[in-house]
Amino acid sequence: MTDIPTRSAFAGPKDYFALLKPRVMSLVIFTALVGMVAAVAGGASIQPGLAAASLLAIAVGAGASGALNMWWDADIDAVMARTVSRPIPQGLVPKSEAAGFGLLLSALSVALLALASNYVAAGLLAFTIFFYVVIYSMWLKRSTPQNIVIGGAAGALPPVVAWAAASGSAPLDAWILFLIIFLWTPPHFWALALYREGDYARAGVPMMPNVAGESSTKRQIFSYSIMLAVAGVAPYATGLGDVLYLATSSAFGAGFLMLAWRVLKSPPKSKEAPKQLFAFSILYLFALFAALLAEDLFALYA
Amino acid sequence: MPEIDLSPEEKKQRSQRNVAIALGLTAFIIVVFLVTILKISGNIDGTP
Numbered sequence: 081m082t083d084i085p086t087r088s089a090f091a092g093p094k095d096y097f098a099l100l101k102p103r104v105m106s107l108v109i110f111t112a113l114v115g116m117v118a119a120v121a122g123g124a125s126i127q128p129g130l131a132a133a134s135l136l137a138i139a140v141g142a143g144a145s146g147a148l149n150m151w152w153d154a155d156i157d158a159v160m161a162r163t164v165s166r167p168i169p170q171g172l173v174p175k176s177e178a179a180g181f182g183l184l185l186s187a188l189s190v191a192l193l194a195l196a197s198n199y200v201a202a203g204l205l206a207f208t209i210f211f212y213v214v215i216y217s218m219w220l221k222r223s224t225p226q227n228i229v230i231g232g233a234a235g236a237l238p239p240v241v242a243w244a245a246a247s248g249s250a251p252l253d254a255w256i257l258f259l260i261i262f263l264w265t266p267p268h269f270w271a272l273a274l275y276r277e278g279d280y281a282r283a284g285v286p287m288m289p290n291v292a293g294e295s296s297t298k299r300q301i302f303s304y305s306i307m308l309a310v311a312g313v314a315p316y317a318t319g320l321g322d323v324l325y326l327a328t329s330s331a332f333g334a335g336f337l338m339l340a341w342r343v344l345k346s347p348p349k350s351k352e353a354p355k356q357l358f359a360f361s362i363l364y365l366f367a368l369f370a371a372l373l374a375e376d377l378f379a380l381y382a
Numbered sequence: 383m384p385e386i387d388l389s390p391e392e393k394k395q396r397s398q399r400n401v402a403i404a405l406g407l408t409a410f411i412i413v414v415f416l417v418t419i420l421k422i423s424g425n426i427d428g429t430p
Contacts, residue, residue, distance in 0.1 A: 089388060089392040089395065089396065090391065090392060090395050091395060091399065092395045092398050092399065093398055093399060093401075093402035096399075096402070127420055127424060129416060129417075129420045130417065130420050130421070130424075133413055133416070133417050133420075136413065188410065192410075192413065192414065192417070195414065195417050195418070195421070196417045196421075
């Protein structure tokens with residue numbers, strides 16, 4: 081089944097930790113924290129200790145889905161420069177152990193979230209893991225260039241899960257946070273795919289640039305960027321965000337649009353503009369959520 | 383089962399894996415205990 085030479089006796093704890101995709105996990109913890117604090121600022125109440133345990137459960141759930149993704153996509157990871165150093169392609173962790181590790185952590189994280197908060201949040205976390213692993217990794221990733229568009233829902237759910245953990249429900253404002261991450265995902269990943277196109281083509285993954293072509297991808301990046309810039313200011317309209325948020329989301333939305341425009345107008349095969357957009361997209365999401373967090377903490381404690 | 387000879391480096395990694403599993407299980411037990419205590423204390427005044 082696999083010709084990866086096993087070096088599993090050399091695997092240390094850090095290799096299992098790497099299965100959890102720590103960098104993705106840190107973004108999940110951050111967006112979930114913002115969702116939770118926003119819920120509390122909106123009147124929900126959760127004990128700080130239970131809030132911390134809930135965030136831990138959400139983080140571990142995200143890590144578990146990362147491990148299951150690496151189990152399923154080990155063949156893809158082995159041929160892509162970006163992922164070849166992951167523990168399974170390196171032969172450090174056998175595929176079956178990654179699967180077991182991911183399943184165990186999935187079950188424990190959902191159970192812990194049910195204990196620490198409520199069944200709505202636990203159900204949403206279970207759905208998030210299911211969506212990322214089964215709908216995205218197993219089904220969409222290899223079959224359609226819309227893979228990361230639809231799959232983006234999994235990455236967009238953590239603030240909703242955390243909102244539900246604090247309040248027991250998922251109101252419109254929680255889904256606005258979902259929408260921002262959801263619309264952010266396509267330009268973020270397509271910018272990456274534009275300068276890593278060869279990688280995905282070699283792995284046989286139907287990413288937009290190697291299916292619809294470069295210029296179509298650039299147009300779609302720009303379309304999503306317009307929708308993102310609009311959705312980005314929506315929290316101000318509903319009262320979820322205040323003036324600091326409005327200023328941040330407007331400025332960063334304009335910056336995002338400008339870089340997406342540069343990608344649109346960049347000559348074929350040039351990597352510079354997509355690289356800049358990719359880097360800025362991470363900053364964009366961080367800035368918007370940090371602005372919300374700052375406002376909510378100020379409202380709660382000042 | 384035949385004996386498998388592990389190099390000192392492999393033995394070191396194995397013991398590190400064992401310690402990590404022990405710490406992970408202990409942490410999980412402590413977290414569940416603390417969550418239980420917090421949940422109970424949150425309900426101790428009798429309000430539903």
